[in-house]
Amino acid sequence: MNRAHCTDANWVERSDCRHCAVRQFSIFSVLPEEAFSAIPEPIDHLTYSKQGRLYSQGEPGEYVFSIRSGWVKLVVGDADGVEHIVRLVGPGGLLGLELLLSSADGRYSRAAVAHGEVDLCRIPLSTLRELELKHPELYPAVFQRCSEQARLADEVIVSFVSGALHTRVEHALAFLARETADQHGQFSKMSDADMAAWVGASVESVSRELAALKRQGRLQCADGRCTFV
Amino acid sequence: MNRAHCTDANWVERSDCRHCAVRQFSIFSVLPEEAFSAIPEPIDHLTYSKQGRLYSQGEPGEYVFSIRSGWVKLVVGDADGVEHIVRLVGPGGLLGLELLLSSADGRYSRAAVAHGEVDLCRIPLSTLRELELKHPELYPAVFQRCSEQARLADEVIVSFVSGALHTRVEHALAFLARETADQHGQFSKMSDADMAAWVGASVESVSRELAALKRQGRLQCADGRCTFV
DNA sequence: CGTCCGCTTGAATAGTGTCAAGGTGGGTGG
DNA sequence: CCACCCACCTTGACACTATTCAAGCGGACG
Numbered sequence: 001m002n003r004a005h006c007t008d009a010n011w012v013e014r015s016d017c018r019h020c021a022v023r024q025f026s027i028f029s030v031l032p033e034e035a036f037s038a039i040p041e042p043i044d045h046l047t048y049s050k051q052g053r054l055y056s057q058g059e060p061g062e063y064v065f066s067i068r069s070g071w072v073k074l075v076v077g078d079a080d081g082v083e084h085i086v087r088l089v090g091p092g093g094l095l096g097l098e099l100l101l102s103s104a105d106g107r108y109s110r111a112a113v114a115h116g117e118v119d120l121c122r123i124p125l126s127t128l129r130e131l132e133l134k135h136p137e138l139y140p141a142v143f144q145r146c147s148e149q150a151r152l153a154d155e156v157i158v159s160f161v162s163g164a165l166h167t168r169v170e171h172a173l174a175f176l177a178r179e180t181a182d183q184h185g186q187f188s189k190m191s192d193a194d195m196a197a198w199v200g201a202s203v204e205s206v207s208r209e210l211a212a213l214k215r216q217g218r219l220q221c222a223d224g225r226c227t228f229v
Numbered sequence: 230m231n232r233a234h235c236t237d238a239n240w241v242e243r244s245d246c247r248h249c250a251v252r253q254f255s256i257f258s259v260l261p262e263e264a265f266s267a268i269p270e271p272i273d274h275l276t277y278s279k280q281g282r283l284y285s286q287g288e289p290g291e292y293v294f295s296i297r298s299g300w301v302k303l304v305v306g307d308a309d310g311v312e313h314i315v316r317l318v319g320p321g322g323l324l325g326l327e328l329l330l331s332s333a334d335g336r337y338s339r340a341a342v343a344h345g346e347v348d349l350c351r352i353p354l355s356t357l358r359e360l361e362l363k364h365p366e367l368y369p370a371v372f373q374r375c376s377e378q379a380r381l382a383d384e385v386i387v388s389f390v391s392g393a394l395h396t397r398v399e400h401a402l403a404f405l406a407r408e409t410a411d412q413h414g415q416f417s418k419m420s421d422a423d424m425a426a427w428v429g430a431s432v433e434s435v436s437r438e439l440a441a442l443k444r445q446g447r448l449q450c451a452d453g454r455c456t457f458v
Numbered sequence: 459c460g461t462c463c464g465c466t467t468g469a470a471t472a473g474t475g476t477c478a479a480g481g482t483g484g485g486t487g488g
Numbered sequence: 489c490c491a492c493c494c495a496c497c498t499t500g501a502c503a504c505t506a507t508t509c510a511a512g513c514g515g516a517c518g
Contacts, residue, residue, distance in 0.1 A: 159307065162313055165473075430507090
């Protein structure tokens with residue numbers, strides 16, 4: 001079996017949303033503590049390692065994922081089977097929201113794959129639906145995450161897949177540096193293949209652009225960590 | 230003043246949502262008739278002619294638009310001021326949803342321009358908010374439209390702005406033929422400039438691709454109406 | 459009737475993909 | 489521990505695609 005298609009997840013714990021350290025970033029920030037006392041199915045806390053697959057495109061599923069830390073690639077295959085990264089979703093983001101639609105047929109419409117280490121909560125659809133019913137204040141929080149998905153997709157259209165390749169690669173690196181960098185301004189290296197699937201180019205062209213940026217000293221990579229100016 | 234930047238709208242009537250012929254396609258299909266008896270601000274029924282501008286990117290606004298018939302281009306300018314059509318939204322679609330976000334600062338994040346004749350209802354934000362509060366069943370309807378925006382954006386990424394130009398143009402024409410055609414299979418011609426802003430190419434390249442398809446007999450245009458096989 | 463705008467076409471050029479070959483580094487098994 | 493292997497990255501050559509610049513055409517409209 002192709003390792004890239006294996007789910008590579010570790011169960012960490014049954015989530016204790018009442019005392020969650022990062023709840024203020026999640027959709028549950030709007031809920032009172034007692035909301036979590038009687039939910040139908042438990043919320044689990046999972047971690048995925050690099051390239052771990054949360055779910056595949058077209059696969060039936062019944063979980064929505066709330067990202068605690070790390071970044072997830074959303075991938076869509078085109079008519080020829082070529083895979084495109086349609087956006088990167090980070091902490092606070094909500095994945096699998098399409099399952100809430102009656103038209104979705106209970107299937108994920110994109111694939112979700114961990115880019116680096118990812119730490120998240122897996123929320124059963126039934127639990128989310130019940131919480132929404134009991135606490136309508138949850139709706140705006142979910143809507144906000146959905147709206148953010150559209151905004152991120154727009155950014156991909158105007159910045160990452162349109163225009164000359166060198167500007168697309170620069171925009172993509174700038175995104176990684178701006179959104180995913182640690183306190184030292186370093187972000188984890190994205191593979192050339194992923195970058196190619198993101199900016200809509202061939203691996204070779206991406207490699208050449210990155211080499212040019214390294215020659216200029218604008219991009220520096222060592223030990224899987226990079227900086228970009 | 231540049232005509233392209235003028236709002237070109239006609240007021241038709243004060244909307245009577247109780248007896249609206251197309252309510253079943255709109256977000257209001259989930260509401261009972263009496264919901265419309267005491268709304269704070271009235272919903273107006275407007276039409277926009279070709280290239281009429283509903284709103285511009287970054288402009289403050291307090292209306293959400295529900296499309297009754299026709300198609301609207303959502304346009305985003307990139308860092309160099311080049312405008313990209315990030316999607317086409319049709320009947321049943323909801324525009325300006327970003328105003329619901331607290332982070333939006335009350336401004337539209339994309340421009341909306343009529344592609345052909347458009348017939349729509351203009352819903353004051355205050356009215357939408359009040360209806361949502363009184364009728365939480367409205368939330369899923371709004372969420373569904375928002376989710377649809379993300380799906381449309383994904384389609385643009387994988388089909389309209391990625392890959393070889395001739396496939397992008399074909400995909401775009403196929404979309405127009407599939408989504409916007411009348412009962413005779415005819416759809417209204419899109420200008421070369423709009424097509425270029427949609428598929429991310431130069432006007433000249435688009436013109437050449439369209440000329441090639443016409444030579445092959447796959448695209449036929451007459452009198453502003455086209456068919457595509 | 460003249461102007462403007464959108465469309466078309468040609469030619470030169472730059473950009474990008476493809477194919478091919480070779481390099482590098484990390485991991486595995488002997 | 490070392491040799492090997494494989495996945496990933498790099499580089500070059502070449503073909504092809506798309507952009508740019510330039511010129512001209514035609515219809516709509518004042």
